[in-house]
Amino acid sequence: xxxxxxxxxxxxxxxxxxxxxxxxxxxxxxxxxxxxxxxxxxxxxxxxxxxxxxxxxxxxxxxxxxxxxxxxxxxxxxxxxxxxxxxxxxxxxxxxxxxxxxxxxxxxxxxxxxxxxxxxxxxxxxxxxxxxx
Amino acid sequence: xxxxxxxxxxxxxxxxxxxxxxxxxxxxxxxxxxxxxxxxxxxxxxxxxxxxxxxxxxxxxxxxxxxxxxxxxxxxxxxxxxxxxxxxxxxxxxxxxxxxxxxxxxxxxxxxxxxxxxxxxxxxxxxxxxxxxxxxxxxxxxxxxxxxxxxxxxxxxxxxxxxxxxxxxxxxxxxxxxxxxxxxxxxxxxxxxxxxxxxxxxxxxxxxxxxxxxxxxxxxxxxxxxxxxxxxxxxxxxxxxxxxxxxxxxxxxxxxxxxxxxxxxxxxxxxxxxxxxxxxxxxxxxxxxxxxxxxxxxxxxxxxxxxxxxxxxxxxxxxxxxxxxxxxxxxxxxxxxxxxxxxxxxxxxxxxxxxxxxxxxxxxxxxxxxxxxxxxxxxxxxxxxxx
Numbered sequence: 001x002x003x004x005x006x007x008x009x010x011x012x013x014x015x016x017x018x019x020x021x022x023x024x025x026x027x028x029x030x031x032x033x034x035x036x037x038x039x040x041x042x043x044x045x046x047x048x049x050x051x052x053x054x055x056x057x058x059x060x061x062x063x064x065x066x067x068x069x070x071x072x073x074x075x076x077x078x079x080x081x082x083x084x085x086x087x088x089x090x091x092x093x094x095x096x097x098x099x100x101x102x103x104x105x106x107x108x109x110x111x112x113x114x115x116x117x118x119x120x121x122x123x124x125x126x127x128x129x130x131x132x133x
Numbered sequence: 134x135x136x137x138x139x140x141x142x143x144x145x146x147x148x149x150x151x152x153x154x155x156x157x158x159x160x161x162x163x164x165x166x167x168x169x170x171x172x173x174x175x176x177x178x179x180x181x182x183x184x185x186x187x188x189x190x191x192x193x194x195x196x197x198x199x200x201x202x203x204x205x206x207x208x209x210x211x212x213x214x215x216x217x218x219x220x221x222x223x224x225x226x227x228x229x230x231x232x233x234x235x236x237x238x239x240x241x242x243x244x245x246x247x248x249x250x251x252x253x254x255x256x257x258x259x260x261x262x263x264x265x266x267x268x269x270x271x272x273x274x275x276x277x278x279x280x281x282x283x284x285x286x287x288x289x290x291x292x293x294x295x296x297x298x299x300x301x302x303x304x305x306x307x308x309x310x311x312x313x314x315x316x317x318x319x320x321x322x323x324x325x326x327x328x329x330x331x332x333x334x335x336x337x338x339x340x341x342x343x344x345x346x347x348x349x350x351x352x353x354x355x356x357x358x359x360x361x362x363x364x365x366x367x368x369x370x371x372x373x374x375x376x377x378x379x380x381x382x383x384x385x386x387x388x389x390x391x392x393x394x395x396x397x398x399x400x401x402x403x404x405x406x407x408x409x410x411x412x413x414x415x416x417x418x419x420x421x422x423x424x425x426x427x428x429x430x431x432x433x434x435x436x437x438x439x440x441x442x443x444x445x446x447x448x449x450x451x452x453x454x455x456x457x458x459x460x461x462x463x464x465x466x467x468x469x470x471x472x473x474x475x476x477x478x479x480x481x482x483x484x485x486x487x488x489x490x491x492x493x494x495x496x497x498x499x500x501x502x503x504x505x506x507x508x509x510x511x512x513x514x515x516x517x518x519x520x
Contacts, residue, residue, distance in 0.1 A: 005262040007270035039271040039386075065289040065390055068337040073278035074262070085281045085336070087385050097272040097385035110292040127274055 004076035006125045015054055016040045020126040023118045027057040027092055038094035059116035060133065061088040064095055068105045084108050088130050102131035140359035141229040142369035142520065145170035146479040149351030151468045152319050155250040159188065160203050162351030163245025167204060170353035175366035176239060181355075183210035183237030185224035186244060189217075190251065190471070200243060210237035216379055217506020218419060221354075221474035222513030226375035228356045238357060242478075245351035246470035252347070272383050280344055280422070282384035282508035284336035287424040289390040291338060293439065298338055300442035301423040302329035305342050305465055307451035308420060312462025314452065314492040319346055320466040343423040345464035345473070352475035354482070359520065369520045370485045373499070374406025379511035387509060391439075394512040395432035395503055402501070402514040403434075410435055413516070414497040415484045416456065417477035419505040420463040429503055433514070457494045460484060474504030474513065481517050 009017040016039075019026040028037050032049035043050050066086035072078040084100040086108070100108050101117065114130035121127055147169030149162040157165075163186065171177060184206055188196045196213040200206075210231045214220055221244055228240035265273045290296050306326055312318035324342065332341035362369035376398035381387045403409060416435075420426045427441035435456075436444040450458035459465075461480040464473040481500035483489050504513045 003263070004276065005265045005273045007274055008264040008266045009270075010266060013270065039268055065285040065292070067281055067284035067288055067339075068334070069276060069278070069281050069284075070333070070337075071278075071280070071335050073276055073281065074273075077276045080276075083276055085276055085285065087285055087390075095385055097275050097277060097383070099275050110289065121274075125274075129275075 001079055002075040003121065005074055006121060012042045013040045020118065020128055025057045025059045025116045025128050026054045028052045029055045036092040036094055038090065038096045058091045061090040061114055061130065063100065063108060063110050063112045063114060064089045065110060066100060066108050088114055099129045100131065101129050138233045141232045141356055141372045142359045142362035143354055143356050143372065143482050143517065144362045144365050144367050144369055145173035145355035146482045147173060147353050148317065148479060149245065151317055151350045152348050153249055154247065154349040159245040159247045162349065163200060163243045164204050166351040166353035167241055167243045170355045173367045174355055176355060178204055178206060180239045181206050181241045182208055183228060183231055183240035184208040185212040185228055185240060185242045187213045187215045187220050189215060190246065210240065216511035218472035218474045219504030219506035219511045219513040220472065222478060222502055222504030222515055223377040225372060225478060225515045226377055226513065229372045229375060232356060232358055240356045241353060242475065243353040244472065244475045246472065247349045248471040249347045250349050269383060272385060279508065280339060281336045283422040283424050284339045285384055286390045286428060286509055287338050290424065290428065293391055296442040298330060299326055300446060301343055301427065302326040303445045303448060304423040304426050304450065305329045307448050308459045308463040308465045310451045311460050311492060312466035315462050315467060318462035318467040319348055339422060345421045345469040348468045348470055350468045350470035352479055354475060354478050368486045370482045371518045371520055372515060373408065373518045374402040374516040375514065376401025377513045381510050382507060384508040391428060393428050393432045393505060393509050395429050395514060398512040398514040399433035399503065402516050406516040408499065408516060412499050413501045415460060415494045415500045416458045417481045417500060417502040418458055419473055419477055419503055420459055420465050421473065421505065425505055428509065429505060433503060452492065460489065460492050460494060477502040477504055485517050485519055
């Protein structure tokens with residue numbers, strides 16, 4: 001069974017992936033302008049400040065859009081069809097790409113309330129995903 | 134800049150062999166299209182002093198140096214801006230700027246890709262990546278793809294405005310009708326809305342026939358000053374207005390899934406041309422997917438946000454309709470080598486010249502071409518007119 005492409009953590013992102021491995025969902029907060037951002041960066045994408053802090057996020061959000069995918073973009077998804085690709089708008093504001101899991105793909109709707117779950121894909125990598133709340 | 138501004142014209146356009154061309158490299162396709170475009174104008178490769186191209190596939194790094202060396206060009210204006218399929222429309226703006234200010238005299242925009250032959254002649258998955266570096270590590274592990282990204286936009290537009298799959302299918306059907314009149318088009322058999330609706334779902338709500346082709350292809354466009362253009366072999370087509378913009382790289386970061394950067398680039402192109410929507414006789418709108426066209430028409434302001442579905446209904450964009458669009462058959466039915474932008478410029482030029490034979494839009498004097506790149510990320514808009 002092929003694995004999906006997995007993240008190779010780097011300077012900006014290592015704390016995020018480390019937290020995910022510990023089943024904590026974290027988000028960056030700018031202490032200078034007060035905005036949250038996703039995905040993690042070395043600076044704030046609103047004001048370019050380097051003064052960012054990691055906060056435990058609520059893990060809640062709603063589906064901004066989704067698509068039920070019937071074609072595998074990579075061999076690692078061949079045994080997962082159909083899967084739900086989705087953009088979730090987090091309660092903190094930013095949006096992120098994810099999968100909606102633990103439900104029938106056809107039951108997913110835009111605006112649906114969702115919560116984070118942790119998929120331990122390998123011993124090293126955990127992917128935050130979302131399920132209906 | 135010491136030089137006064139000069140008007141600029143397109144003087145040559147050409148495609149290479151299209152479709153499945155397994156015996157030619159992408160470099161050869163690009164160079165053969167370049168030769169043909171220069172021939173149209175009565176120019177030679179020795180006249181070229183500006184080169185604009187990008188290759189985003191294997192072996193294409195340092196694209197302008199690579200292609201200049203391949204063709205024996207020593208440019209003094211060089212541009213390998215890489216914003217996806219819209220690059221080649223944005224290059225018209227960059228070339229026009231360079232010629233207008235005297236940075237170069239003859240600019241060559243070229244493109245070549247063996248997108249289908251590289252896949253062994255078949256479509257399907259291409260990614261074999263095992264670990265992902267950079268921001269895309271927040272998308273690829275979830276199975277993002279090009280079609281999946283555009284599907285997210287389509288789903289959101291349907292949710293927000295009630296747009297239907299049938300309305301998207303109107304675009305595919307109209308575009309195939311145009312293709313049926315173009316001997317160079319890859320798919321020429323007419324289709325119906327039912328055919329689109331009954332084709333298999335790839336990524337909901339997009340069906341197979343909502344998606345562009347995958348082909349090999351090359352194309353080229355040659356520009357020079359209008360003054361020089363008037364002494365050349367071909368009929369000059371003036372560059373009246375241009376614009377470019379980009380809003381994001383990854384689909385999850387797109388500010389609004391229902392509006393593209395064409396809202397910016399289109400407005401600029403219209404303002405700079407001093408023209409309005411009713412002046413446009415023919416539109417060449419990048420159609421990687423049917424939803425790309427619908428969002429672009431709204432973003433360019435041909436209709437209001439949410440009205441794109443109604444706008445394209447009743448085969449309005451087909452031959453005989455009152456909004457002729459994608460008259461060569463588009464990326465949906467004519468050709469699509471991964472980046473389609475240059476082909477919107479080629480067809481827009483031919484329509485304004487009156488060179489399109491059976492598919493010629495009667496008395497087309499002004500064309501709008503719009504490229505979209507990345508995942509609805511970047512746009513280039515140009516407006517072309519008769520001299």
